[in-house]
Amino acid sequence: PFQVSVIYYLYPCRGLGLTIAVVLLLAFVERPSSLSVTSDSRYRSPPWEPPCGFTESIEIVCLLIFTLDLAIKSYLIGWDEFKKNKWLMSYTMVISISIIDWVLSISMVCDEKLRVRRLIRPFFLLQNSSLMKKTLKCIKRTLPEIASVILLLALHLCLFTMIGMLLFPKTEDPLKNQEWKVYFRNLPTSLTSLLVLLTTANNPDVMIPAYSQNRGYAIFFISFSVMGTYCMMNLLTAIIYNQFRGYLLMSVQTSINRRRLGIRAAFQVLRSHDAENAAGERVPIDAVLQVMSRIQMQSYYREAITSVRTRQYQTEGFMNREQFKQIFDELDKDRINEHPPAPQYNSVVLQKLQVIFSHSYFTVFGNAVALAHVVCICTVLVLNSDKSTGERDNLYMEIINMCFIIYYLSEMCVKIFALSWKGYLSYRNNIFDGFLTILLLVLQITIYVIYHGVFSLWEMVRFVNVLVVFRFLRIIPDIKLMALVASTLLDLVKNLRAFAGILVVVYYIFAVFGIWLFEGAIKPPPDMSMENITSNFSTECGTYEQLGYWPNNFDDFAAAIILLYDVMIINNWQAFMDAYTRYTTEWSKVYFVCWWFTSSVMWVNLFVALILENFTYKWDRSHSCSVTDVERIRYETS
């Protein structure tokens, strides 16, 4: 089993990741399918529905792969360990429930209303990532403290609701009843008003009727917001961040420890092969090289390990444990990007040209030209902003674009001449640049060849312009301060995987749940078709109908995702809550409040904590020496 395990872990199961992705993406295709141009319920054409058995056949293949994976894993760790492992037990359960549900589905010819397996699918994603499991554990640890803040927040909300109801009763004078009428009519309304105020989504509106009567009432609302939104909500951020302090450092340490263990195990395995013909505590170089050639790893690491270090021991033919450990130290080193030497030209003219073209001012000039191009496009856009696409004369635009693209092309050729082909490609910046330049050229030629007479080809020109704007991003690495911030953001993306995974899980579950609960709940008035969309039908301001939120509904998976995203952003989320309360029952508020809490309170705070942790980690690393230093300090602190 050890060897199977080594094989299973050395060839990382990329296939499994793909399977998970496929299973999760099925939600877009399954009924209700998201394959329509728009999700607007007013003028949505019936989407393409997959025939029965299409998604189901893909799904069963994926489920079988999961079963295989489970079988291998259980074989590897043995029954005793398997029983103790809660994740694997749940994995078994989830797979079996899915298969049972699948069979039911097939037997009902895909006409089932409730598809339980959709809801539990995200479990596969969670189960497959140790990072996500760790993050979940981290969240679990903060729960008691979070609960105390939530309790205080609930108390805060309840007390202010009562005080609000006492302050704004129905009075004799109907003119002074606005506040009571709209926001404090009864207990649920008052509670909702203040809960929404906690998210700031109805901020000035909720206090306007009262404030308009008397300035003093503003104190009530401001003290509620300051205590609730600013103090308590940010305290929640602090608590979550506090738990995640040192999270990155810990995960780096863990992965280093795990690698050490792995190297030790590999040594044992290779040694045992060799047990007969050697003194024991050493491994043959040949075996190491053979293994190295079959391992999946980035090529420069492999080269570094095999070429530099192993050669040293080539004469002996064996290496001992210490030596074996040392050759893998290469993995700790960051790749130093070595640029190949510039080509040597004999001609003096060529040499001078080479100096000119590889000078940094040449890059600056290139940036200036790119900026000029963007400014040109911007000017044309501003001048044409009132013309419709048909009226615009794209000829000038195309000529300008062509000139600039020719310059870009020549810049690229000249750089290749100065740095040689390999030298050019060794800069990431150049790859980005060259790729976009070639793409632009191809597009521009297409435009010329196919549609040269037809100047209304706005779509293509538009795409070219977007690419030009995009290409302008090449200036970022050349501005030092920006490069720093941009690299922090890029690093963030790397560390984001676990968090993004959790986000996917919660979005998936809430979207599937939302579709169950609210599919087709909101129906537009029958007289609203494509024609009279602009006609003003009278609805109250600020409602779902007046704001035209029709495309945000739970009628398919993609639309549900966007709706959930909009609620996560918080602004105007009360419009959604209000609409679904009116079209269904009061209880739909629970769903929206749950989602607000999960996404906006928990996840956004997690995200902020991650950014803080990432930035301070990077800062500490650049100011301290190495991981081990920080490790030592940490030990002394605790």
Next chain:
Amino acid sequence: PFQVSVIYYLYPCRGLGLTIAVVLLLAFVERPSSLSVTSDSRYRSPPWEPPCGFTESIEIVCLLIFTLDLAIKSYLIGWDEFKKNKWLMSYTMVISISIIDWVLSISMVCDEKLRVRRLIRPFFLLQNSSLMKKTLKCIKRTLPEIASVILLLALHLCLFTMIGMLLFPKTEDPLKNQEWKVYFRNLPTSLTSLLVLLTTANNPDVMIPAYSQNRGYAIFFISFSVMGTYCMMNLLTAIIYNQFRGYLLMSVQTSINRRRLGIRAAFQVLRSHDAENAAGERVPIDAVLQVMSRIQMQSYYREAITSVRTRQYQTEGFMNREQFKQIFDELDKDRINEHPPAPQYNSVVLQKLQVIFSHSYFTVFGNAVALAHVVCICTVLVLNSDKSTGERDNLYMEIINMCFIIYYLSEMCVKIFALSWKGYLSYRNNIFDGFLTILLLVLQITIYVIYHGVFSLWEMVRFVNVLVVFRFLRIIPDIKLMALVASTLLDLVKNLRAFAGILVVVYYIFAVFGIWLFEGAIKPPPDMSMENITSNFSTECGTYEQLGYWPNNFDDFAAAIILLYDVMIINNWQAFMDAYTRYTTEWSKVYFVCWWFTSSVMWVNLFVALILENFTYKWDRSHSCSVTDVERIRYETS
């Protein structure tokens, strides 16, 4: 001068703080005065305007006090130091400008349009607080990094604006032009739309017309929000927080160092008095005791220092430097709240009663009764929520209140019996409780005596009920988790002073500036008086007029503060910006964007940083041993 300095610093200039408060508060009284019931421009009665010379005479007294303060300070530190100190130089300048402006004001019989001294008044607040100066320095240090993020943010905004204008041009089909028409008509409109989207204030709205046509457009808006709002804005938080890490620790260290220096100086001063009759390096106890009796300090510290430590050296009559230092170590110790012993009763019955009433279950029972009372009020409120105040029968309410208040009173008496008068007052909880109970009793008796026949006395009953709800907060210290969170929040308030000061400064400057720029800019339509407020006049949804934001204007100082607060909260701030753009010029956008940036971006991030710092500091202190420990670790890290 040294002695003058000691006197000047030992008697902390409370008077100066009061003067600053008075000068700043003048803004509410000065023309345009805020002394009206409402700031709603539709039905505002003309406010009471102070006669010319009223505020001016107060102001000149304050300015003279500042001049005196400046004179003493400059005398103390000497001319050479004075010239180097930028703060003092600016102080001189600000005072002289204020006085010149004041003279001008008087000579024009208070009819001047521009009152420059109002704008520079907040400087007095800044100048007087070393904490605020330090915080400002801290902010200054982060500026380069903040600038780089802002630059990236600006690039992000510009590029997305261009892409947006390319994506949403005017098309041939007028039905598909909604997005162009409302949000991307021209460059300023597009830029504003996306800037507002960056603050999430127009989140689903801005993408609805495009999203309603095609799902794909959502990607543009979502990627803009995720990169801008989530990544870059939070990176700003991280950068500011990173600069404030260790801020609290540093300020604690600084204050300890400063105190050490002060004690050393005091020793020198006292020694010099004594130089003739003693060996030099020691001070007479009598002098110390004499000084101690005249110093302003909290009584328990004074007692601790004079009684416990000084007595030890009483026999000698002198103490040396080490001993002098040691007696002030008492200041480092937190006050341990000692409760006086419970009274001894001789009767067995009384003793048993004492045991019962001082038991913790008795407090729990008291909390339960308070909860029952709140629930009663809540029930009555919910039952009466549809009745107007005149229709409500307050008799039941008053009887219920009376019963509960009598219980509270007896609870209080019984506790005083069990703990003795002093023991009762030694718990802060009891003081809160007792004060509210007596207040409730007084109010209730007032209601009975004066208005016993008149049951419509809603205002009084309302106030009683609010107090009852407020009294319910006594449960917080009894719930452990809540007590923790609440104490963190209280600690926060203590550390908040510097930040609150800076907030006051920016609010003040922006409010005064706003009044200059926009006073009376928005005038309601003439036909809108008190009568036809409810009549629906047709305005576009989501505008200032439709939302009835009339009371939010720059017509007086208090209204301006509330408007700025509303913009700080972000939600619907575009309505204000849009209204002032329409009523004045396009340039008013600059004012609002500046305020958004100062308040919502900078200050709120500062606040979050403070909360994070506060919480992690508290956490570290409770997990580590002492300040010196953390200090040591910090030295090793750097």
